[in-house]
Amino acid sequence: MEENMVNKNEAEEYYNMAIKELSIKNRSNAFTLFEKAALLDHAKAQCCLGDFYFAGVVVKQDYAKAVECYEKAIKKGYLNAQISLAKMYQDGLGVIKDYSKAVELITNLASQGHKFAQNQLGVYYYGGRGVKQDYAKAVEWYEKAAEQGVAEAQYNLGICYCKGEGTNQNYERGFAWMSKAASQGDSGAQNFLKKYSHKYQEYKDSLERRKAEFERNHSGELSGYDDIWGYYNINGHFPWE
Numbered sequence: 001m002e003e004n005m006v007n008k009n010e011a012e013e014y015y016n017m018a019i020k021e022l023s024i025k026n027r028s029n030a031f032t033l034f035e036k037a038a039l040l041d042h043a044k045a046q047c048c049l050g051d052f053y054f055a056g057v058v059v060k061q062d063y064a065k066a067v068e069c070y071e072k073a074i075k076k077g078y079l080n081a082q083i084s085l086a087k088m089y090q091d092g093l094g095v096i097k098d099y100s101k102a103v104e105l106i107t108n109l110a111s112q113g114h115k116f117a118q119n120q121l122g123v124y125y126y127g128g129r130g131v132k133q134d135y136a137k138a139v140e141w142y143e144k145a146a147e148q149g150v151a152e153a154q155y156n157l158g159i160c161y162c163k164g165e166g167t168n169q170n171y172e173r174g175f176a177w178m179s180k181a182a183s184q185g186d187s188g189a190q191n192f193l194k195k196y197s198h199k200y201q202e203y204k205d206s207l208e209r210r211k212a213e214f215e216r217n218h219s220g221e222l223s224g225y226d227d228i229w230g231y232y233n234i235n236g237h238f239p240w241e
Contacts, residue, residue, distance in 0.1 A: 087102070089105070121141045159174070160174075
């Protein structure tokens, strides 16, 4: 027991030293330290080794070796390595391409609240890769990730709302999520807003005019709703449609 504790502490020390070396771009030293930590069963260090082999940094690029490292990390309890391993199965790198296996790995991680896995699972459902295409499921998982601040998920969710895929079409929500993604530097969201913001403003102006006209002719019919979108979200259409 005492020896195991010593090994664990030593492994953690090697790992922390490796992270420090990475921060000052001493990748060769970092790799050596990650190796030492991995030999002492440090799961995160094992995953980091996989990243080195995947990228071909310091060592020769070796996808099969990367897969081996990710699998060891998972067996040793570092479940986050599942997202890296899923990518290998998704793209057929170091293993035979298998979307079903990728979905299995990502689903396991997403169900535990991993925000990036949740977004990726949404991508699989949206594209019908490894699972039956299901826009509603895609929206469900995008939303979980978006609420945790994942910019890509916020962009993906914005697209679904704007197109009405897997949910009622709702430009207000769509552009709200796009704005959140753009504020985090997501280039796709930034380009989307640049291209469509003026059209959205024209749409909102038109909506306000129709709303005002409707309220003049149907006084009180919107009472009980927060706003015009509140009516739309509950009924699936605007009151004049």
